[in-house]
Amino acid sequence: MSGISGIFAFDDSRSLPARMLKEMHHSIRHRGSDDEAFIAFPASGKTATIHSGFDSQTPSKHPLLPDDLMLRLGMGMRSLFTNTEGADGCRHISSAKMGLHIVFAGNIYNRNELRQLLEAMGGAFEGNSDAELVLKAYSVWQKQCLEYFNGDWAFALWDARDGSLFCSRDRFGIQPFYYLLQDGIFFFGNEIKQLLPFLGNQQLNLPMLRRMMKINAMLNYRDETPWQGIKCLQPGENLYIKDARLHTQHYYSLHPELFGKLEFSFEDASRQYQELLWDSIHIRSRDTQALGAGLSGGMDSTAIVCAFQQMRQKPVPTFSSYFADHPQLDERKWIDIVTQHCGCDNHLVSPTAEQAWQDLVDGTWYNDLPLGAGCAAQSAVMKLAASHNVKVLLGGQGCDEIFGGYRHAQYRFMADSLRSGKPRDFFRQFASHSKGKPSLDILSNLGKTLLSTALPESKLYQAEMKLLRFEP
Template sequence: MCGIAGLFDTRGKRDFDRELVRRMNDIQFHRGPDEGDIHFEAGVALAHRRLSIIDLSTGQQPLFNEDGSVAVVFNGEIYNYQELVPELEALGHVFHTRSDTEVIVHAWEAWGESCVQRFRGMFAFGLWDRNRQTLFLARDRLGVKPLHYALLPDGTLIFGSELKVLMQHPGLDRRIDPLAVEEYFALGYVAEPRTIFAGARKLAPAETLCVRRGEPVPAPRTYWDVRFTLDNPLSLGEASLQLTERLRESVRLRMIAEVPLGAFLSGGVDSSAVVATMAGLSSDPVNTCSIAFDDPAFNESAFAQMVADRYRTNHYVETVKSDDFDLIDTLAALYDEPYADSSAIPTYRVCQLARKKVTVALSGDGGDESFGGYRRYRMHLMEERMRGAMPHGVRRPLFGLLGRVYPKADWAPRVFRAKTTFQALARDSVQAYFHSVSILRDDMRRQLFSNSFRAELGGYNAIEVFRRHAALAETDDPLALIQYLDLKTYLVGDINTKVDRASMAHSLEVREPLMDHELVEWLATLPSSLKVKGNEGKYLFKKALEPMLPNDVLYRPKMGFAVPLARWFRGPLKARVREAVLGDTLAATGIFNRDYLQHLVDAHQSGARDYSAPLWTVLMFEAFLRQAGVQQGASASPVAAGVAA
C-alpha cells in the first residue's frame, strides 16, 4: 500500500519545480513510511511513498521496464500477478523483481489500455510511456483505492492518492464547488467524480484516463461494470457450496504478504466469515483485532470473542470510551474534504489497534452491498410492493399530500411514524431510495441553504448522482437496482473512503475479500430471492456460513459500527456544537440559512428532535473549512463546476 503523485505537461516539456514535487510526496508520508522516491524527466514528474508488503528488497518505485521507457507509480495490490508473470514472460518480457508492480509495466507494453482488464485487485496507478508520450491513469473496478487529478489552465495535469497532494500545487482552483456541497449534505460525502474543489476530480471506479502529449485531454473511459442478470439457476445448496469456494479463493489471494497479517473482527457476519475462512487456510492462528465500547448499546465485542474462541485466534481487543470525540479535527484533516460518516471514529481506532500487531488486515467491507444485508433494503422492498399496487399517477398526489400533512413523530412507536413512508410512496423507485439514504432530505436542504446559495445551485439536486447511475444499471429488479446504486455510490464514496484514509493514517494495508470483482460478478447472477428472503437479509451468505459460525453471530440483529452522537450533542459536545454551527466560519461562506442552523441546534439540544446526523454533517463541514483554509465566500458557478461528459 502506498501513496502516489505526479505532474505531466500535456502541451510541452517544461521542467517541474522539484521542491513542489517533494512537498506533494511528503504530504502523504503516512501512506508509505518505508521508502520514497521521485523520477524527473522533461515534462514529467512521478513520486511515490512505499509501504512494503511484497518483494521487500527490490519493489521500489517508480518502477521501470527493461529499457527505462515505461515507468509506473502504484498504490494497491494485483492479487493475480503470479499468474500473469509466466504469460508475460512467454511474450518476451523480462522481470527483474518479484513485485506485483512490475506486472503493470509489462502488461501495459503487451496489452495497452486494456491491461487493466487483466488485473484482479485493488489499485490506482499512474504510468508514463516515453515512447508513446502518454500518461495513463487507472483505478480499480470497485474504487477501493483512490485517485485524484486536476487539469490546470497552463496544461499541467496533476494527480495523487489524496486530495491534499493536489492542494500543494498553487495553481489548483480551490473554490468550493456548489454542486459538491449539495451532494455532501444529501449523502454525507462528495460523490465521484466531483471533489469539494471546483478544480479537482476523482477518477471514478473502473475508469482510466489516457493522455497523450500535444493532444486534448479526453474524458475518462469506463472499462468494467457489474451486470445484475439474476439468471443463475443454482439451487440454494449448490449456490452455498460455490459461494464457500469462491470466498476461500478470494481470501487466499489476499493472504499473500511478506509482513505480519491479520483481520478485523467486529462480531458481525462479514468480518466473522472472513476470519473463519482465513483460519481454514492458515496453519498458524489468525491475528484478529476488535474494538469494544464502554457503552453496551454499541458494544459487539462479545460476539467477536465467540468467533475468536471458536477459531483460537490471537485476539486483541481495546475498549474505546463512549466519549471518544477528540478526533473531529483529526478526521477533517485526514479526509481532505467534507466527510460525515461518524463511524470513521471507531474505524480510525480499530486501524490504530491493528497496526500495533500487523501491517496487513483483511476486512469484511462490501458484504452488505453484494449479499443484501442492509435493513434499508428490506424496507425498500416492502415499499416497492406497496408502490406496485397503485399507479404512480395515483400514488404521487395521494401520498404526496399525506406526506406533507402527516406530523413527523420521531418520538413515537415506529407504527405511528408514517410521514417518511408516505413521502416514499409518492416517489418513483430511485427517488424513494435516494430519499431513504439522504442525511438531510430535500426539504431540509432547501431550508439549510441560503437563498443566494440555492441560486448558485441552479436547480441542481444530488439525486442526479443516482439518476446517472440508474440509467446504466440495466435492471428493473427492485433489489438489484439499489444494490447497483450502492456499489456505485455509498460503497465508494463512504465505505471505501473511510477505510482507506483511516487505515493509511496508520500505514496499515486493508484488503477486502468480499469486494473481489469476480465474486461480485458471480453474486450479481444470482436471483434476488437468494439475497433477501422475507425479513432475512444475506440469506444465502448466512446459510452457507451455518457450518462455520454460531447462529448467535449469524442471526442476531445488525448493530452497526456507531457512536452516540445524540448524547454527545446534548452533553459533552453541547457547547462545541453550538459554537461551530452558529459561529463565524460557516456564516462567512454565505452558504447557510442561519435561522435553520439555529433550529437544528435548539431542537436537538432541547430533546424535541434527534438532529444528530444533520448536526454531525454540519460540524464536519465546519471542521473541513478550518482545516483546509478555504477562501471564505468563494465558490464556483454550477456551470464551471460541472462534470465533463
C-alpha cells in the same frame, strides 16, 4: 500501502521545479515511508532519470532529486512493505529499453500466476514488485493488460514511444486517484491534499456537499470532489493524455439490468459465493506479512475471520473495538461468539469520547473528506493492530447489505418471502420488523416491501440512484 504523485506540462516548452513534486510527495508520507523513488524528465531532454528521496532504501544508488531541477514530467512513488515483494517496492519502475515508466499504488493479488504467464511468453523480470509486473504486462497487452489484473490499483504510466500518459483506477475504486488540470499543467496523486496548493481559486463544490449530506455518505459522485476543479477517476475508469488532449474512458462497470436475469438456484449461488470469498481471502493473504483481521461480530467480518482461520494453523490475530460507556454500541457478545468458535487471538480496545473525537478529526485530514462516526472505532482498531506489529488487516464491506443484515434493507428480504409464496414467513418477519416503530415507519416499510415485490432489482436500483444520488 503506497502512494503516487505527478506533474506533467502539456506544452513541451513549459517546465516546473522538482521542488513542487517533492512537496506533493512528502504530504503523503503516511502512505509509505519504507521506500520512495522519482522519475524525472528534465525540460532540456527526453531521457528519464531516476532519483532517490529521503525515504529511499538505497539513496546512494540514485542521486537525490534536486529542488531546482526543471521538469516537464515528474512522477513519484512511495511504499510501505507489507508482502514478499518487500524491498523491490519502488525499484524497477523504469525501463529505458521498453520506453516505459510507471508509478504504482496498490496490489496485484494474482501476481504469481501473471508473472508465470509473462515468463512463459518470454518476459524477464529484474525484481518482484507489482509496479514492474504492470510495466511488463503493459508492454505485451497495452491497455488491455487491465483485464489480467486481480487487485486494486491507481497508477500512471508514461509511454515514451508515443509520448502518452496512461492513468488507471481499479474496478471498484479501492485505490483513490485525484487530478487537477490548471493552466496546462496536469497534477495527480492519491489524495486531495496533494493538489490543493496548486488550485488557483479554492472554492467548495457546494452541490456535491449537499448531495453528501442528503445521502449521509461522504463519497465522491462520478468525477466530482468537494473542491471545484479537483476531479477523481471513477472506479473502473482510465485517463489518457496525448498531444495535449485529455480524455477518460470506462473499462469496467456493473450492469444492474442483469440483476434479475441471472438464473441460479440458491444452492449454486451459495456455492459460488463461498468459492469467491475463499479465493479472495487466499490470494490476499498468501504473500502478505504481518496480517490480521478486524472483527466486529457482524456478518462480513465474521465470515472473513472464520474462513481465514480455516486456512491457517496458527490463531488469527483479530482486533475489535467497543464503547464501554455505551452498552448499545457494545458488540462484545457477538465478538466473543466468533472468537470462541474460531479460536482466534482477539485484542480489544475501548476508545474514550476524547480519543474518538480526535480520531474523527485526524481521519478527516487523512481521508480528505468528512467521515462518519464509525471512523472512531475503525481508527482505534487500526492503532491497536499497529501496536502489535500487524501492518495489514483483512476487513469486509458489503456483506451486511448482501445478506439483509441491516434493518433498513430487510424489506427486500420480506419481499422475497412474498415472491416465493411464503406469506406466513412474510407476516412473521414484518411483525418482528415493525415492533415498536411509529405507524408512519410501518406504512413506509410495507410500501417498500410491496414495491420490491412488484419491481425487478434493476428498476429498484435505478429508482434509488435517481432519488438519493440526485442531480443538483
